[in-house]
Amino acid sequence: MNWPSFDAFVAMGGYGLYVWGSFAVCALAxxxxxxxxxxxxxxxxxxxxxxxAGQGAGA
Amino acid sequence: MNWFKYAxxxxxxxxxxxxxxxxxxxxxxxxxxxxxxxLLVAPTDFQQGDAYRIIFIHxxxxxxxxxxxxxxxxxxxxxxxxxxxxxxMLALALAPTGAxxxxxxxxxxxxxxxxxxxTWWVWxxxxxxxxxxxxxxxxxxxxxxxxxxxRRADRAAAVLALVxxxxxxxxxxxxxxxxxxxxxxxxxxxxxxxxxxxxxxMLLMTLAFWMYSFAVVLARARCIILERExxxxxxxxxxx
Numbered sequence: 001m002n003w004p005s006f007d008a009f010v011a012m013g014g015y016g017l018y019v020w021g022s023f024a025v026c027a028l029a030x031x032x033x034x035x036x037x038x039x040x041x042x043x044x045x046x047x048x049x050x051x052x053a054g055q056g057a058g059a
Numbered sequence: 060m061n062w063f064k065y066a067x068x069x070x071x072x073x074x075x076x077x078x079x080x081x082x083x084x085x086x087x088x089x090x091x092x093x094x095x096x097x098l099l100v101a102p103t104d105f106q107q108g109d110a111y112r113i114i115f116i117h118x119x120x121x122x123x124x125x126x127x128x129x130x131x132x133x134x135x136x137x138x139x140x141x142x143x144x145x146x147x148m149l150a151l152a153l154a155p156t157g158a159x160x161x162x163x164x165x166x167x168x169x170x171x172x173x174x175x176x177x178t179w180w181v182w183x184x185x186x187x188x189x190x191x192x193x194x195x196x197x198x199x200x201x202x203x204x205x206x207x208x209x210r211r212a213d214r215a216a217a218v219l220a221l222v223x224x225x226x227x228x229x230x231x232x233x234x235x236x237x238x239x240x241x242x243x244x245x246x247x248x249x250x251x252x253x254x255x256x257x258x259x260x261m262l263l264m265t266l267a268f269w270m271y272s273f274a275v276v277l278a279r280a281r282c283i284i285l286e287r288e289x290x291x292x293x294x295x296x297x298x299x
Contacts, residue, residue, distance in 0.1 A: 019170075037282070044298060
């Protein structure tokens with residue numbers, strides 16, 4: 001363990017804003033991606049069933 | 060085992076569905092171990108203080124941004140050359156995660172640059188070519204979304220992906236070819252300029268990012284398959 005106290009851990013030697021700003025945005029980005037994927041999977045059920053007109057010519 | 064049979068979306072869909080949870084669990088376990096080393100165990104750097112800890116997500120994100128682009132260009136090319144629908148769907152599934160990794164590489168890089176270089180951004184070759192990579196991902200997705208016919212969209216976007224692939228070696232070698240503020244690579248086969256524990260933490264985080272990407276891309280590919288193939292009887296069964 002590198003840290004003498006929890007405060008030191010949070011402060012990151014004075015670089016807390018940069019370090020936690022990096023890790024937090026990273027975690028947030030993954031969370032948003034996972035949520036968006038969940039929404040997309042749920043939306044599949046609501047899609048109208050494809051009919052002949054909806055099919056692209058190259059399908 | 061005949062892998063080509065999984066080129067059929069109908070066969071690939073359940074296979075990917077079985078793989079996603081395993082990649083997800085692996086990503087979580089690797090991330091827990093990697094974060095423990097990155098934030099708790101690894102010692103403070105004698106030059107950069109604790110700001111260097113950004114490396115544990117910056118480098119994995121930057122590596123993945125390039126790896127995912129090459130994978131996207133590869134599958135886009137497969138879709139273009141062999142007229143393989145599943146390959147094109149995989150390319151499309153890779154793009155958002157690749158763009159996300161590119162954004163994270165740029166974001167964490169800015170937050171690392173400020174305390175170590177004194178600036179959030181500089182137009183040097185490494186940073187600029189990585190920004191171009193983000194635009195290539197966005198361009199790929201926008202172009203695909205702009206064309207109604209799916210297979211035409213696949214082909215047009217594939218051409219863009221292939222032309223843009225030239226940017227990846229430019230990113231990788233930019234620190235050697237040009238004088239950049241960005242440092243050269245610290246990790247080399249047969250002798251890295253990093254303490255062993257830092258290297259282990261970074262490799263664990265890289266594997267975690269890799270497993271996460273597998274899980275998310277396969278899950279997204281499953282969505283794309285059902286969105287496109289829902290006219291088929293098997294897809295109706297999978298949706299029910």
